[in-house]
Amino acid sequence: MGAYARTNVVESKTASVSRLQRDAEAHVVCEDNLKFMRDQPNESMKLIVTSPPYNLGKEYEERRSLDRYINEQTACIAETVRLLHPNGSICWQVGNYVHKSEIFPLDVILYPIFTNHGLHLRNRIVWTFGHGLHCQNRFSGRYETILWFTKSKSDDYTFNLDPVRVPSKYPKKKHFKGPKKGEISSNPLGKNPSDVWDIPNVKSNHVEKTSHPCQFPVGLVERLVLALTNKGDRVLDPYVGVGSSVIAALKHGRHAYGCDLEQEYVDIAWERIHQLRAGTLRTRPMNKPIYDPNSKATNETQRYI
Numbered sequence: 001m002g003a004y005a006r007t008n009v010v011e012s013k014t015a016s017v018s019r020l021q022r023d024a025e026a027h028v029v030c031e032d033n034l035k036f037m038r039d040q041p042n043e044s045m046k047l048i049v050t051s052p053p054y055n056l057g058k059e060y061e062e063r064r065s066l067d068r069y070i071n072e073q074t075a076c077i078a079e080t081v082r083l084l085h086p087n088g089s090i091c092w093q094v095g096n097y098v099h100k101s102e103i104f105p106l107d108v109i110l111y112p113i114f115t116n117h118g119l120h121l122r123n124r125i126v127w128t129f130g131h132g133l134h135c136q137n138r139f140s141g142r143y144e145t146i147l148w149f150t151k152s153k154s155d156d157y158t159f160n161l162d163p164v165r166v167p168s169k170y171p172k173k174k175h176f177k178g179p180k181k182g183e184i185s186s187n188p189l190g191k192n193p194s195d196v197w198d199i200p201n202v203k204s205n206h207v208e209k210t211s212h213p214c215q216f217p218v219g220l221v222e223r224l225v226l227a228l229t230n231k232g233d234r235v236l237d238p239y240v241g242v243g244s245s246v247i248a249a250l251k252h253g254r255h256a257y258g259c260d261l262e263q264e265y266v267d268i269a270w271e272r273i274h275q276l277r278a279g280t281l282r283t284r285p286m287n288k289p290i291y292d293p294n295s296k297a298t299n300e301t302q303r304y305i
Ligand SMILES: C[S@@+](CC[C@H](N)C(=O)[O-])C[C@H]1O[C@@H](n2cnc3c(N)ncnc32)[C@H](O)[C@@H]1O
Pocket: 031, 032, 033, 034, 050, 051, 052, 053, 060, 061, 212, 214, 215, 216, 217, 238, 239, 240, 241, 242, 243, 244, 245, 259, 260, 261, 262, 265
């Protein structure tokens, strides 16, 4: 455990058997994120990955003016930049704020806040998914984005491609001319997953579903953790919800930090941590292909796991 990682010893209320909220590599508390982050040292986090509220009036947020929302995001982002390691990354996952049927893409609105801090955008990842509201007056929204920024301007930020490669479409394709003629042309470890990620969102039948209305799929965060950190690095989610980022970090030997205002979500996060450690937590495998109802290769049981 890091020298400054505190141990949380609150007891879980949702667990059927009350358990201590303690783990050598996880630091997850019920606290406002500004307060939580102010206790952490400068440049201590290799990856800050999060999905903030979108100001839509979900059960965990009160709608406020867009100006006030942006001010709150500005304060939170400033703290994350202070905590960011020089070779580290910030991944801010957002969708649209909607007001009187008009949509306001939050990545477009928040982008200048990050660049004003001198951060550098490396990818604007499109996360696409199959399920959501069916709109009547516009096309139904089926994607959100992840803005991936680094602190470093040069190429010395952590980026590990091999652990997140996905199977090549034509793994047996060969060079057809030149000195390598006849040799396999694709990387045997697979191909770059690209900046468009088709990963099911966590809806009612998803194997990871909890009572949280908007949780991350663990596989989405795993890809970021594996690519943007090394074993033993620290990962922070300042809007941690039910701890999906924490699970992704712990699964791969990273130290996890997170906070949320709702005790109920923090309790669930701890229950998931305990299940992970006990080997009983079910998560959808990171690169599992999307269920195709027309394919004979998939069936109903495979659909949500
Ligand atoms: C979109 S959800 C994040 C869910 C999370 N990615 C997960 O997988 O469970 C946003 C979360 O931010 C929390 N939240 C809102 N304001 C906060 C604040 N000031 N400090 C800490 N958490 C906050 C909410 O309670 C909510 O759980």
